[in-house]
Structure formats: structure tokens, C-alpha cells
Amino acid sequence: MDANVKGESTPMKNPTTVERKSEREVVVTRTFDCPARLVFQAWTTAELFRRWWVPKSAGLNLISCEMDVRVGGGYRLVFRIDASNTMAFFGKYLDVTPHSRLVWTNEEGGEGGPITTVTFEEKEGKTLLVMSELHPSKEALDASIGSTDGMGETFDQLDELLVTLGAA
Amino acid sequence: MVQYDSARLDASFAAISDATRRGVLAQLGRGDASISDLAEKFHMTVTGMKKHVGVLENAGLVTTEKIGRVRTCRLGPRRLEEEMAWLEAYRQLWAARFDELDDVLEELKRKETADGRKRER
Numbered sequence: 001m002d003a004n005v006k007g008e009s010t011p012m013k014n015p016t017t018v019e020r021k022s023e024r025e026v027v028v029t030r031t032f033d034c035p036a037r038l039v040f041q042a043w044t045t046a047e048l049f050r051r052w053w054v055p056k057s058a059g060l061n062l063i064s065c066e067m068d069v070r071v072g073g074g075y076r077l078v079f080r081i082d083a084s085n086t087m088a089f090f091g092k093y094l095d096v097t098p099h100s101r102l103v104w105t106n107e108e109g110g111e112g113g114p115i116t117t118v119t120f121e122e123k124e125g126k127t128l129l130v131m132s133e134l135h136p137s138k139e140a141l142d143a144s145i146g147s148t149d150g151m152g153e154t155f156d157q158l159d160e161l162l163v164t165l166g167a168a
Numbered sequence: 169m170v171q172y173d174s175a176r177l178d179a180s181f182a183a184i185s186d187a188t189r190r191g192v193l194a195q196l197g198r199g200d201a202s203i204s205d206l207a208e209k210f211h212m213t214v215t216g217m218k219k220h221v222g223v224l225e226n227a228g229l230v231t232t233e234k235i236g237r238v239r240t241c242r243l244g245p246r247r248l249e250e251e252m253a254w255l256e257a258y259r260q261l262w263a264a265r266f267d268e269l270d271d272v273l274e275e276l277k278r279k280e281t282a283d284g285r286k287r288e289r
Binding site (some may be wrong): 026039 | 250255256262265266267272274277280
């Protein structure tokens with residue numbers, strides 16, 4: 001609530017955890033210090049969503065964000081990669097249960113893409129968010145771990161790892 | 169975060185200095201395979217392929233498991249390190265998103281409190 005005097009005195013952030021739950025599933029968990037309806041609102045209102053979905057550190061420019069949040073409705077995010085290239089992520093909502101559950105498909109890679117499920121669970125004014133990405137097969141998840149699209153930061157890190165390996 | 173000892177790095181480097189072994193790694197990246205499958209794919213004898221797989225195994229790049237009469241090869245623990253690096257990068261992406269989401273939520277909370285006060289007359 002108080003304005004930060006210095007950048008580094010930012011109040012403690014709640015931890016984000018990531019786990020490969022199974023051969024086909026990756027799960028992200030995080031608690032937010034506010035009621036589920038607000039978290040849900042921030043996930044389902046395009047003007048709010050676009051403010052946080054692209055972290056500043058990712059260096060990506062989100063040029064449009066359309067969300068028709070209802071069962072069967074579609075969403076479409078378009079990023080500018082450079083002067084002549086854009087990249088779109090799109091799919092449709094399979095479940096929209098206000099304040100508690102969102103499920104959508106990820107179809108930019110063709111049919112049979114991963115299914116994203118987000119649940120919002122409120123407890124004593126805080127919200128536990130669990131996001132699962134379920135891939136159609138182990139191979140599909142492995143391929144996404146090994147692929148190079150969509151996650152610049154990821155692959156800079158992998159590059160570093162490979163340089164470490166190669167430099168010895 | 170992940171540490172490498174130099175003996176193991178030497179082994180890795182030697183292992184991937186050979187074109188056939190790099191081919192075997194690429195092949196196993198697409199799916200597990202038996203020594204005889206690999207031998208056939210790379211047009212060599214089973215004995216020759218066993219040697220290559222042995223070198224990859226010593227470097228931790230491949231693991232093998234004998235089930236019945238078939239020895240199946242798959243990408244080894246090095247692959248796990250790559251996966252850990254990916255998961256960590258994925259976590260950082262989400263942590264960065266969620267930290268910004270906190271700011272959005274803080275603003276919604278403030279707005280709600282302000283609206284609530286107005287409604288209280």
C-alpha cells in the first residue's frame with residue numbers, strides 16, 4: 001500500500017511454483033492476496049489481462065487482445081515480434097465458471113494443442129490459483145520443452161546452459 | 169544452479185564429437201529405440217551400435233534398460249537437466265506475469281474499497 005521508496009524494497013511477492021505433474025501436464029501455482037472474483041476479473045477482462053500477461057522483461061509487444069469469455073467463445077492475442085512479423089495465440093473457452101474455473105484450448109499449433117485449466121480457490125480473503133497445461137501426449141509436452149517458439153527467456157536460458165556444456 | 173564436473177563434461181564432449189552418436193541422440197529425441205533398431209537405422213552392426221550407446225551412456229546422455237531380450241535406449245539424465253532449466257524459465261515467466269498481476273489486483277482492490285465507501289452514503 002505504501003509507495004516504495006526504493007526499487008529493491010518491494011514487498012515480498014508470493015512465490016510461484018511450477019511442477020511437471022505427469023508426463024503430459026505442467027502445473028503452476030500462486031496465491032494472490034485478494035478475493036477470487038478480482039483475480040477472475042483480471043483473467044477475463046481484456047483491458048486488465050493485457051496489462052499483466054506480457055511481463056516487461058519478456059520484451060514482447062502485445063498489439064491486440066480479444067477475449068470473448070463464454071463457453072465456445074474465442075480469444076486471440078497478437079504479438080509483434082519485429083517490424084514485419086507478428087505471432088498470434090488463439091483458441092476457445094471450454095468452461096467459464098465465474099470466480100472459480102476457466103478452461104481454454106490453445107490452437108495456434110493446430111488441432112490437438114494443450115488444454116489450459118485455471119482454478120481460483122478463495123480462502124480467508126486470499127485466492128489460490130492453479131493453472132494446468134495438459135498436453136495430448138508425453139511427446140507433445142517434451143516437444144514444447146524442446147521447442148523455441150513463444151518463450152524468449154526460456155531459450156536464452158537454455159542457450160546459456162548449452163554454452164556452459166559446450167565450453168568445457 | 170546445475171553443476172558440471174569436468175570429467176563428465178569431457179565425456180559429454182567426446183560423446184557428441186561423433187556424427188553417428190549425434191544422430192543417435194537426435195533419433196532418441198523422437199522416441200525410445202532398441203539397440204538393434206538403432207543399428208539398422210544407422211547401417212551398422214549391433215556390436216558397433218552397442219559401443220556408441222556405451223559412450224553416450226557413460227556421458228549421461230543416454231540410459232538403457234534391458235527388458236527381456238531387448239535393450240531399450242532413451243535420452244538420459246542430461247535431458248532432465250534441460251527439462252529443469254526449462255521448468256525454471258517457465259516459472260520465471262509466470263512469476264513475472266503474476267507480479268504484474270498483483271499490481272493490477274491492488275488497483276482493483278483500491279477501486280472497490282473506494283466504490284464501497286461511496287455506496288455507504
